[in-house]
Amino acid sequence: MTEPAIRIEHLRKRYGHGETAVDALKDVNMRVEPGEVVGLIGPSGSGKSTLLKCLGAVIEPSGGRMTLGGRVIYDGDQGGWRIDDLRALRRDSIGFIFQAPYLIPFLDTTDNVALLPMLAGRPNREARARALELLGALDVAHRARAQPSELSGGEQQRVSIARALANNPPVILADEPTAPLDSERALAVVRILEQMAQRQRTAIIVVTHDEKIIPTFKRLYQIRDGRTVEEQQAVAA
Amino acid sequence: MISLAGRDILHGWGKFVLTALGLGLLIGVTLTMAGVYRGMVDDAKRLLDASGADLWVVQQDTQGPYAESSSLRDDVVHAVQGLAGVARASNVTYLTMQVRGARGDVRAMVVGFEADRAAMPGAPPFLVAGRQITRSHYEAVADLRTGFALGERIRVRRHEYTVVGLTQRMVSSGGDPMVFIPLADAQEAQFLKDNDAIRNERARTTANPTLNRPGVPGLLEAVLAAQSANRNVNAVLVRAASGADAEALAATIRRWKHHEAFTRAQMEQILVAKLIATSARQIGMFLVILAVVSAAIVAFIIYTMTLSKLREIAVLKLIGTRNRTIAAMILQQALGLGLIGFAVGKVAATVWAPGFPKYVLLEPGDAWRGLAAVLVICALASTLAIRVALKVDPAAAIGG
Numbered sequence: 063m064t065e066p067a068i069r070i071e072h073l074r075k076r077y078g079h080g081e082t083a084v085d086a087l088k089d090v091n092m093r094v095e096p097g098e099v100v101g102l103i104g105p106s107g108s109g110k111s112t113l114l115k116c117l118g119a120v121i122e123p124s125g126g127r128m129t130l131g132g133r134v135i136y137d138g139d140q141g142g143w144r145i146d147d148l149r150a151l152r153r154d155s156i157g158f159i160f161q162a163p164y165l166i167p168f169l170d171t172t173d174n175v176a177l178l179p180m181l182a183g184r185p186n187r188e189a190r191a192r193a194l195e196l197l198g199a200l201d202v203a204h205r206a207r208a209q210p211s212e213l214s215g216g217e218q219q220r221v222s223i224a225r226a227l228a229n230n231p232p233v234i235l236a237d238e239p240t241a242p243l244d245s246e247r248a249l250a251v252v253r254i255l256e257q258m259a260q261r262q263r264t265a266i267i268v269v270t271h272d273e274k275i276i277p278t279f280k281r282l283y284q285i286r287d288g289r290t291v292e293e294q295q296a297v298a299a
Numbered sequence: 300m301i302s303l304a305g306r307d308i309l310h311g312w313g314k315f316v317l318t319a320l321g322l323g324l325l326i327g328v329t330l331t332m333a334g335v336y337r338g339m340v341d342d343a344k345r346l347l348d349a350s351g352a353d354l355w356v357v358q359q360d361t362q363g364p365y366a367e368s369s370s371l372r373d374d375v376v377h378a379v380q381g382l383a384g385v386a387r388a389s390n391v392t393y394l395t396m397q398v399r400g401a402r403g404d405v406r407a408m409v410v411g412f413e414a415d416r417a418a419m420p421g422a423p424p425f426l427v428a429g430r431q432i433t434r435s436h437y438e439a440v441a442d443l444r445t446g447f448a449l450g451e452r453i454r455v456r457r458h459e460y461t462v463v464g465l466t467q468r469m470v471s472s473g474g475d476p477m478v479f480i481p482l483a484d485a486q487e488a489q490f491l492k493d494n495d496a497i498r499n500e501r502a503r504t505t506a507n508p509t510l511n512r513p514g515v516p517g518l519l520e521a522v523l524a525a526q527s528a529n530r531n532v533n534a535v536l537v538r539a540a541s542g543a544d545a546e547a548l549a550a551t552i553r554r555w556k557h558h559e560a561f562t563r564a565q566m567e568q569i570l571v572a573k574l575i576a577t578s579a580r581q582i583g584m585f586l587v588i589l590a591v592v593s594a595a596i597v598a599f600i601i602y603t604m605t606l607s608k609l610r611e612i613a614v615l616k617l618i619g620t621r622n623r624t625i626a627a628m629i630l631q632q633a634l635g636l637g638l639i640g641f642a643v644g645k646v647a648a649t650v651w652a653p654g655f656p657k658y659v660l661l662e663p664g665d666a667w668r669g670l671a672a673v674l675v676i677c678a679l680a681s682t683l684a685i686r687v688a689l690k691v692d693p694a695a696a697i698g699g
Contacts, residue, residue: 120617120697149621152617153618154619158697168306177618178619181624
């Protein structure tokens with residue numbers, strides 16, 4: 063059996079101390095295989111964003127264990143983070159897709175995507191070649207020199223997906239990526255994520271409220287009151 | 300790695316360039332202020348150079364003739380001339396006044412020099428047009444800045460003079476252009492009373508029984524002649540003989556002739572350290588204020604530019620951009636603003652400096668020092684924005 067891309071065990075996160083402390087995550091357990099896209103749903107304030115931030119190594123959990131591709135990145139019993147350079151972990155191993163595309167407005171489409179490989183130390187030419195390859199795969203190669211402000215909403219979101227994939231990370235965290243899109247475009251984005259997940263063997267967690275796309279996930283995690291519940295769905299082929 | 304700062308500047312170049320233009324004009328004013336000070340110092344040195352003297356003999360206990368008023372009898376020059384080590388000595392008067400030309404009054408320093416003796420200290424050292432004064436009266440040589448033309452008739456007090464020569468960069472320590480006239484005319488102009496005052500003075504003297512004694516013929520006429528004549532000058536300019544020690548000569552004059560004597564170095568010290576010291580402090584204050592204002596503007600602009608990019612900075616940090624890359628982006632933008640501003644300021648100062656009524660000397664050394672100061676100020680001003688950027692939490696890029 064292969065090692066899961068993401069394994070989360072009994073993850074906890076507490077904000078504050080004493081009487082004012084809030085337990086945002088009480089007992090989160092997840093497992094996502096390479097090439098799999100899973101949904102993460104739950105009402106507002108249920109802890110979805112907190113979980114993404116913990117997984118994205120931007121806030122430290124209060125307990126539990128997280129493993130990415132077999133590598134333990136956090137272990138509450140071992141004193142916390144097991145990685146020295148969280149910035150490098152985010153850059154090399156985790157891709158982010160946001161609710162709004164949040165492209166860097168002063169970089170053109172290609173450089174928005176090429177920035178990540180460049181930050182990882184790859185030569186500019188190589189980084190741009192990788193960016194063009196991804197933009198081609200996402201059908202936005204024709205807008206390679208366009209500024210973000212010149213792109214439509216759907217194009218911007220595809221560019222942000224290309225950016226998330228630029229360093230070929232084993233994990234992508236998508237925070238409501240279809241929220242600003244209509245049904246057709248939202249479903250198109252999910253299809254793209256599934257294709258890219260399978261092509262690059264990337265595990266993708268999609269946090270969503272979007273009723274249109276929830277039925278497309280084979281596996282769903284529902285988070286309620288800081289705890290996860292796994293659901294299997296029958297998805298039409 | 301691409302230049303994030305450069306791309307950001309290009310993205311919003313209009314705003315950036317306009318800001319740099321405004322900052323540049325401020326820097327231009329700063330450079331000009333420094334140039335005004337340098338011009339004052341240069342004017343003072345030119346004044347001393349133009350006099351052609353190694354020593355200035357002035358009234359005892361004064362720092363004349365430029366910093367304080369000084370009055371000497373005009374026969375002191377003969378005693379000085381007789382000293383060993385003196386090559387030439389000549390009388391000179393200085394009087395700053397309004398000189399009337401064809402196009403109105405011009406404020407000028409009227410210099411009286413011994414025009415009838417060739418190559419004496421105090422004479423205009425060179426001409427750019429016309430000739431030197433050759434007549435004993437009513438001819439003048441004027442600096443170009445007076446605006447007077449060759450052949451123009453100008454009025455100094457009650458007398459008219461013909462401009463026969465033009466010289467250049469001959470100004471007082473206050474920046475007023477010089478007008479050279481014969482010594483006797485200058486002495487008269489300096490102490491000349493109006494006709495009514497002369498008549499009143501004569502009447503008073505005539506009515507004074509002490510000065511108008513019936514038994515002493517010629518006394519009244521002698522007193523009247525003395526009252527209407529001026530035998531005073533402001534200084535004696537001395538050119539030391541080759542190999543003579545000016546300092547030793549000055550010491551001799553102080554001890555035996557009971558006059559004050561200054562060497563070139565001492566006179567320069569008086570002009571630069573005393574006469575224009577207040578102006579220098581004034582300009583220094585302006586420079587400090589302008590530096591603070593420039594720093595505040597750069598800090599404000601870079602700070603607001605950074606505030607408008609907080610979301611992008613959060614995203615950059617989330618995707619793995621180093622803090623030092625983000626700090627470098629902000630620092631480079633601040634330095635870019637300073638560099639463009641400095642270039643604009645330098646060009647602006649160079650363009651408008653000749654239009655100033657007083658000489659503005661833009662020294663390359665000041666420009667380099669100014670550039671260094673601008674870069675330091677910009678770097679310091681960017682620290683506030685860098686602090687804000689480094690505090691941005693990458694988690695802010697993730698909603699919820």
